[in-house]
Amino acid sequence: MINKCLFPAAGYGTRFLPATKAMPKEMLPVLTKPLIQYGVEEAMKAGITTMAIVTGRGKRAIEDHFDVSYELEHQIRGTEKEKMLADIRDVIDVCTFSYTRQREMKGLGHAILTGETLIGDESFAVVLADDLCINKEKGVLSQMVELFKKYRCCIVAIEEVDATETEKYGIIDGEEIKKNIFRVSNMVEKPLPSEAATNLAIIGRYILTPDIFDILRETEPGKGGEIQITDALLQLAKAGKVIAYKFEGIRYDCGSIDGYVRATVELYNLEQEKKGSSCA
């Protein structure tokens, strides 16, 4: 029912300069895996196999990552190291990838609109790969796809953030219609703490219905001069067509140095625990 996942990956990643000068932010590794591969694997677990990626200049490494590397395959075939390619081989075997370029970085809303050509007239998931979400039992996108089957409208993933940090996020307001599920009545992009209605922040997982494209086409630049997905979604929210879901799991903001380091340390510790328990 949700068959496609869109990955807006055209941003400059300026918080990671100079690392992101010639390399896409989405290719930064947490342990041995690039951020975007975590996102693709999360989508696969939610039953999605068509990945649509919005890239920009200097993002070729993403396309190469999701393609076969014959030289490398030849070099390590039959060696111990071969198992390190197991996950990415699986991704390449199961999924199809298509790409389009956002020529000017006019914001997340504009990036999503750029992806229309890859999505067409169907509901779809959106993953911002720099938000790394971990849930061992059921991935965040799997949880959201399940919810979509019931509500059949746009869904944004939210989490409670520190009240001083509302300026970094889109903030929703609404009525909690069921535990952890809100019918959104208002949403504002990056409000000052003094102006935020709640501390419920939108993170980088969405399910969108295709009517969002027509709205985005008409959406004027908002905060920061960028076309904001929050502004477009507000129109649907006013018609009662947006659900916010407080997901189960941990999110690491890998678009920031602090979040990236935390993800690296915590995932490393988890790996060590796994190794420890498999030796015992």
Ligand code: UTP
């Ligand atoms: P961010 O604002 O977090 O990413 O956008 P950024 O601009 O790459 O990073 P900084 O702030 O300069 O460090 C959230 C997501 O939206 C995508 C980004 O790639 C990221 O996944 N995005 C943003 C686009 O694809 N196009 C845009 O014009 C803006």
